Amino acid sequence: MNSTLRAMSILATMLTGVLAAAIAASPDATNGVRILYPLPGSSCLGAVRVIAATPNTQSSLTAALDGVRINLIRTQFSETWQLAGKLKRATELVGSRQKASIWTVPLNLAPGRHVLTVGTAKLTIFGGAAPASAAKYSAPLYSHKRLAVDSSGLDCGGCHELIDGRLGEVRTPSACATCHDDTSVQLIHSHVPQHLSRCAQCHDPHGAPYPHLLVDIKKRLCARCHDAGHIK
Numbered sequence: 001m002n003s004t005l006r007a008m009s010i011l012a013t014m015l016t017g018v019l020a021a022a023i024a025a026s027p028d029a030t031n032g033v034r035i036l037y038p039l040p041g042s043s044c045l046g047a048v049r050v051i052a053a054t055p056n057t058q059s060s061l062t063a064a065l066d067g068v069r070i071n072l073i074r075t076q077f078s079e080t081w082q083l084a085g086k087l088k089r090a091t092e093l094v095g096s097r098q099k100a101s102i103w104t105v106p107l108n109l110a111p112g113r114h115v116l117t118v119g120t121a122k123l124t125i126f127g128g129a130a131p132a133s134a135a136k137y138s139a140p141l142y143s144h145k146r147l148a149v150d151s152s153g154l155d156c157g158g159c160h161e162l163i164d165g166r167l168g169e170v171r172t173p174s175a176c177a178t179c180h181d182d183t184s185v186q187l188i189h190s191h192v193p194q195h196l197s198r199c200a201q202c203h204d205p206h207g208a209p210y211p212h213l214l215v216d217i218k219k220r221l222c223a224r225c226h227d228a229g230h231i232k
Contacts, residue, residue: 032058033119034093037207040123042141043130048107049143051206052118053094056101064117065107072103072118073152078166086170086200102167104154106146142213144205159205173197195225 036051038044054061056076063070077097085091094100103118109127113134116123130138147158159175161168173185176199186193202221203213210217 033061033121035118035121035123036090036093037143038116038123038125038141039139039207041125041130041134041138042207043126043128043138044107044109044141044143045128046141046143047146048109048125048127048141049206050103050105050107050116050118051090052103053100054103054119056099058101061103061119062117063103063105063119066114070105070107072105073154075102075104075152075154075156075165075167076100077102078161078163078168080161080163081167081169083169086172086198087204087206090204090206104156106153106155139209141207141209142211143207144213170200172199 032054034053036053037049050063050070050072052061052063052072061072061074063072077100079098081097085094085097094102109125111128112126113131114125114127116125124134125141126134126138129140144159147155149155150157150162156162156167159170161171173180173196182193185196189196201224202215204215205213208215214221
């Protein structure tokens with residue numbers, strides 16, 4: 001009897017392993033899709049872009065807004081992008097750029113609550129400020145205004161290098177300088193220019209929780225380089 005139970009336990013363990021492997025290999029498995037933007041519960045206060053990452057072996061990815069299908073556009077990373085990503089959270093979610101694909105599409109959100117589905121992942125987001133009833137689990141998400149779109153309908157090339165249709169890095173500050181000149185940047189930041197060239201240490205144009213695309217409150221951002229007593 002004990003040997004029978006032991007054999008059944010081993011078989012169950014083997015079947016569990018096979019099932020787990022099958023789920024992991026599924027194109028829509030949640031653990032294969034990483035949603036970079038927007039974040040769950042976001043109150044979207046700017047241009048909204050869905051940005052997700054999958055293994056580059058995945059050839060399709062379904063998405064829907066409020067049950068209506070939306071078509072994500074797939075792109076891959078250029079091999080010329082060798083430097084580490086400047087946006088920590090996005091970089092960690094993407095993982096190895098040479099093993100990942102990016103899927104994105106701009107959204108036009110009407111005011112109110114929406115359900116966004118990407119693969120098997122589902123999240124609630126809001127167009128504009130969330131209602132008071134949802135405020136406790138919602139957070140604002142500010143993102144950069146839309147730029148000129150290319151033939152694919154995306155505006156990534158407004159900041160990113162595009163090399164043979166693949167996504168390259170954003171070279172700051174030159175990528176930002178077409179809209180933000182040195183004089184205005186210094187006046188806005190009240191800071192000498194050389195350290196301001198690392199724009200992504202404080203700003204996330206894809207989606208940030210604070211106005212002016214800031215990734216944290218000003219005091220904490222300044223304290224990354226300055227002692228607390230130096231901050232004004």
